[in-house]
Amino acid sequence: MTENLRHQQLSAYLDDELEPAGRSAFETVLQDDPELREQLNAYKRLSNELRVDETDKRVADVIRANLRRRRRRRTWLAWLPAAPVLASLVLAAVLLWPGSSSPGVPTITSDDLFNQYTEAVIELGE
């Protein structure tokens, strides 16, 4: 058996792709070939390690997502001490903005304006 063929059969055996007859024949060869057995064991170990890595990757993804969420939360929390200052600035801007009504300054209504008209016209006759 050439090295290439051994490797192909070993790979097919591990992936459970051999026909029953072929599988049985390959196991007979395995019993007589300690080097091939050693290679098979090495492949199995590697395969297990790869499976662990896959699990780790999924765990890492979960951890990374959690970290991102915490970081976002921390970004908001970082502004918390400045909240009163920011709120004051926003309030001041609203109150000082021309056209905004401020406490204590009465809102002008259409009645106020019409009263002015009436008063002005009446005064013309006085």
Add this chain to the structure above:
Amino acid sequence: MMSRKALALFLVVVALLLTPSPVLAQASPAVRLFARMLQAEQTLEFVGTVSEEVVFPDRRDEPQARHFMHPPGVSPELVERNFQMAITGRETVADRNAVVLRLVPKNGVSPNWTFWVDEETGLRLAYEQRDANGELLASGRAQQIERVNLLGKPRDVRAPHLTPALKERVVDFIDLDALPDGFVPVALERTRLGGENGVFALRLTLWDGLNGTVLLIYPRQRPVPDRRYLMSRELRNVTVSALGPLPDEALRSWLTRVAEGPVHRLTARQLRQLQRDSDRSDR
């Protein structure tokens, strides 16, 4: 004893007073009737009952009044300049014969007037004021006339007019060409909007001889919503409101022209100064 010279002078003055004015003599019958009505309103009053309804500006009914509340005054020169006058018929009002005198504004947007003038005395027996859309603004009618009195002291029925001093102050912030056709400023006052704790405002009253419009200028704030006879515009530092019984389009056009003029650049400090200067109305 009166000297001959003084007697001659007295006779000349009397003759001049009794001679009809050449201008009036050439005037149309409608203009002469209008002049007669004004003269009667200054010297006579009727005692009786009147009904009067003033829709705009809103005013109380005074049924026992000896003369009508509206118009508050008349400016004959402006009326002759701004209105077409015509006698349109004869009717009976409070059992008296009246001539119907109609005044239609030449600018097409001011309110029009109809007067029912007593044939015998020249007194106004009824009137109606309608806006350009035909909506009633004010009306009054004598219901019953008990007698006509001669006033001991003539009553002044003339409205204020534009003085040079007033004009000088107004042109600082208003382009006079931007005013509605036929209207002139007659009063500039400081007033307060929004009650005792309200904001100070500058109030400019305009007059076309029989109708008034008002411009209010106050520190900038969100304008009240526009409605019939009222429009406002928020400018850089001030808010301007225009009020008057004019059609929406005329009021808007007037306000736009005013807003594009010097008032647009008026600062809050300048407005306060104008208000202080206007504490006493200059009529």
